[in-house]
Amino acid sequence: MSQEEFDIQNSVEGIWTKLGEWLDSIILGLPNFILAVLVFILFVLAAKYLGKLLDKLLRYKVRQASIREITIKILKVVVIAIGFFVALGLLNLNTILTSVLAGAGVVGLAVGLALQGTLNNTFSGILLSFLPELQIGDWIENNGFAGRVVEINLRSIVIREADNNYVVIPNSQVIDAPFKNFSRTSRSRITVSCGVAYNSDLELVKTITLNTISELFPQKKGEEVEFMYNEFGDSSINFVVRFWSAATNNRDILFARSSAIIAIKKVYDQHDINIPFPIRTLEFNNRLNIQKPSAEGDA
Missing domain, CATH: 2.30.30.60 (SH3 type barrels.)
Structure with a gap:
C-alpha cells in the first residue's frame, strides 16, 4: 500500500515539475512572443503603406487600373508572408517551419488537383489584369x-x-x-435597315438618304456613309445604310440608330416616299352560289 502511495506521489511531483518547466519556458519566451507579434503587425502596416505608395507611383506610369490593383495585391501578400516568416524565426520555430513548409507542399499538390477550376480562374484573372x-x-x-x-x-x-x-x-x-x-475605339459603324415601296424612285431614295445621314452624322477622314439595296422583299425593296458615329457603348449605338431612323422617316414623308408594311392579299376565285332552298329540299 505504501509502495502505491509512493508511486502516486512521484507522479504528482513529476506533473508539477513538468508544468513548472513549461511555465518557465512561457515566461522566458514571452518577450520573444510579444516581439514576434509586434513585428508581424508592423509588416501588416508596412504592406498597407507600401500598397498606397505603389498605387500613387503606378498611377503616373500605368493607366490600366486592373494592373495596378493586381500588382498592389501581390505586393501586400509578399510583405505579409515575409513578416510571418520573420515572426516565426523570432520564436525559434525554424525547424517547425521547415516541417510545415514540407507538409504544405504535399497538401498544396492535393488541393491544387482538387481545385483546378478555381486555380484556372485565378491565373486567368492575372492574365486579364494585364x-x-x-x-x-x-x-x-x-x-x-x-x-x-x-x-x-x-x-x-x-x-x-x-x-x-x-x-x-x-x-x-x-x-x-x-x-x-465597345470602349477600345471611339467611333463605331452603325447599320440601319429599311425598305421602300416598289413604285419608289430608287435613285432619289438613295440620294436623300445619303444627304440626310451625312448632315446628321458628319463623317471624319477615311469614313463615309454607305447605301446599298440588298433584296426584293415581299412588299418592299430593302436596303441598308451604314455610317460612322461616336460610340463607346451599346447605348450610344442605340441612340445613333434611333436618330437615324427618325431622320429617314421625316425626309421620306417630305418626299412622299412610302415605307410599306407587309401586306397579304387574299383572292377567292370560286363564286358563292346562294340559292333559296326549295320546298322539296326542305321536306
Whole structure:
C-alpha cells in the first residue's frame, strides 16, 4: 500500500515539475512572443503603406487600373508572408517551419488537383489584369451578357448591365470565349435597315438618304456613309445604310440608330416616299352560289 502511495506521489511531483518547466519556458519566451507579434503587425502596416505608395507611383506610369490593383495585391501578400516568416524565426520555430513548409507542399499538390477550376480562374484573372484589351470601365459583350466592367479580381470579372444589375463571370470563361469591347475605339459603324415601296424612285431614295445621314452624322477622314439595296422583299425593296458615329457603348449605338431612323422617316414623308408594311392579299376565285332552298329540299 505504501509502495502505491509512493508511486502516486512521484507522479504528482513529476506533473508539477513538468508544468513548472513549461511555465518557465512561457515566461522566458514571452518577450520573444510579444516581439514576434509586434513585428508581424508592423509588416501588416508596412504592406498597407507600401500598397498606397505603389498605387500613387503606378498611377503616373500605368493607366490600366486592373494592373495596378493586381500588382498592389501581390505586393501586400509578399510583405505579409515575409513578416510571418520573420515572426516565426523570432520564436525559434525554424525547424517547425521547415516541417510545415514540407507538409504544405504535399497538401498544396492535393488541393491544387482538387481545385483546378478555381486555380484556372485565378491565373486567368492575372492574365486579364494585364490584358490591355479589357480594362475597368470598358463596355463589353461576353457570354451573352453586355455591360460595363466594374471589377476584375482573381476569381471573376463583374459587369453592370444596362438595367443596373451586376453579372459575375468567371475569369476562365472570359479568357476562353470571345468578347466584344465597345470602349477600345471611339467611333463605331452603325447599320440601319429599311425598305421602300416598289413604285419608289430608287435613285432619289438613295440620294436623300445619303444627304440626310451625312448632315446628321458628319463623317471624319477615311469614313463615309454607305447605301446599298440588298433584296426584293415581299412588299418592299430593302436596303441598308451604314455610317460612322461616336460610340463607346451599346447605348450610344442605340441612340445613333434611333436618330437615324427618325431622320429617314421625316425626309421620306417630305418626299412622299412610302415605307410599306407587309401586306397579304387574299383572292377567292370560286363564286358563292346562294340559292333559296326549295320546298322539296326542305321536306
